Amino acid sequence: MHEIQTKSAPVVDINQVKCVHGFENIKSEYPTYLSDESRLSAGPFDYLFFPKSEAELAAVIREMHRQKIKLTFAGARTGLVGGCVPQGGALVSLEYMDKVEAIYYEPKAEEWRVCAQTSVSLKALENMLRLKQFPSLEKSEDAWVQSEYQRFKNDHDSFFYPPDPTEMSASLGGSVVTNASGARTYRYGPTRAWVRGIRMFLANGEYLDIPRGKYFASPAGQFIIWDSRGEAIPVTIPDYPLPKTKSAAGLYTASQMDLIDLFIGCEGILGVVTRVEVALLKREEKISIIQFLDSDEQAIELTQALRSEKRLQLDFLEFYSGNALNLLRELQKVEPSTVGMPIIPNTAKAAIFFEMSFDSCASDMDYSILVNTISSCGADIANSWAGYESRELDRFKVFRHMVPETINSIIAERKKQIPELHKLGTDMAVPDEYLPEIWQLYKTNCERLQLEWYAFGHIGNNHIHVNILPRTVGELDQGMELYQSFAKRVVELGGSVSAEHGIGKIKAKFLRLMFSPDQIRQMRNVKMAFDPDGIFNPNDMFTEREAE
DSSP states (O other): OEEEEEOOOOOOOGGSSSSEHHHHHHHOOOOGOOOTTTTTBBOSSSEEEEEESSSHHHHHHHHHHHHHHOEESSEEESSSOOOOBBSSSSSEEOOOOOEEEEEEETTTTEEEEEEEEEEOOOHHHHHHHHHHHHHHHHTOHHHHHHHHHHHHHHOOSOOEOOOSSSOOBBBBBHHHHHTTTTTHHHHHOOOOGGGEEEEEOOTEEEEEEEETTOBBBOOEEEEEETTTTTTTEEEEEOOOOOOOOOOOOOOOOOTOHHHHHHHHTTTSSOOOOEEEEOOEEEEOOEEEEEEEOHHHHHHHHHHHHHHOOOOOOOEEEEEEEEHHHHHHHHHHHOOHHHHHSSSOTTOEEEEEEEEEOOOOTTTHHHHHHHHHHHTTTOOTSSSSEEOOOOOHHHHHHHHHHHHHHHHHHHHHHHHHTTTOOOOEEOBBOOGGGGHHHHHHHHHHHHHTTTOOOOEEGGGTTTTEEEEEEEESSSHHHHHHHHHHHHHHHHHTTTTTTTTSSOOOOTTTHHHHHHHHHHHHHHHHHHHHOTTOOOSSSSTTTSOOOHHO
């Protein structure tokens, strides 16, 4: 069916909701709410709300809607594009809505599922799954919830939530509205692939319960939303093609698509997620390998070879450029314990980091395939680090994250001397066949301008983060021009200007490189169907002028 009915939340007095009034009070009492990880600064805004329930959230939405006051929503504030940074109006923090509500087995899909409020963090969920301990479920008085919880605890297998965004302090709801992805997207896909249901509050204060597999667009590309007054809201989905690569740019669309997918990755411009239902997967033993190589180009070659060998099931395929390894080498000299790994070989000029399931019954066959694939590219598996115990796997991931953490600390020090400086990091991806070309474009131009730069990231998805660290305002300007030229070429190759971070407030101009004015108008029309007054997350994805 393509028609769905909204529901009304219980009515509470807005005065029950915790609120900080006045920008000066907010700045002095809650300064961390003035930015996110993008370091974009907030413009003056008048209210900071902390709803503790859906009823309180609905009260805020209704009252702000009545007064025509814009609302920006924030979860864990880990975004990199300024999505939750208000530029006026009110900020609504969802942080108190952080309880797991149920864990249960779905026999038709043969999978365990978790139902949770929007602000449960990915790290907290991972820890609860590892320990099989959910404090909120221990206290539940619901007999079904308790029964399923005990069934889960008695299951001999262990389970995990496959999406693996780098920032595990992100909230579950935030990861849904951004369709978050990360290293394991290579094998398991982004967040979208694991969402089984959402509750979405709309700008009129009512909400939709949307399970996957129930509501689909009509052949004409339309949904009908019925509100509580019996009025129909027609929503026509965009008809543009999506890039054939990892992408988090613009609204998702597909012929006769599932309604839930319209909201996943919408960056909160269509509604606010309060409840999420996700699927779990049985945990397997893993082995991680960091393969050292002779050059960046050999890393590209090995990536293509590993992807072509379908008998290998790699969870992720990550990249360290030669200059990224040099950065870690310098860190090891100063603080060896910080990296927590052996000394990086002096001969290593690049590296590939990957992980695969470790099955003692099949490992010999898999290992020989791996050895042969690596050898075919002129590399030697003996020149690698490997680990399979959980402690070693965790250390490898820390090692991977040391690159961006070190980069951020370098630019933070430079900003003390020149406040205008900030790093420039690409978040682009191209189809598989263009990986060698886009890498050469990145490398040749950064070296030509003699910029300081480091590259790392999700090479398996052709999604390499090139971080430019300007030392002067002049280099910042050069880097921004270069970034623009990279984006143009990526679009020409059929790629995405944002593979995982989204558009937010910072990358709206890049969205216009990727989509025509008519295609952006189609996105804007979807926004206005759900939010005709432009109340929710103004200036995210579109400027307010574009959203009118």
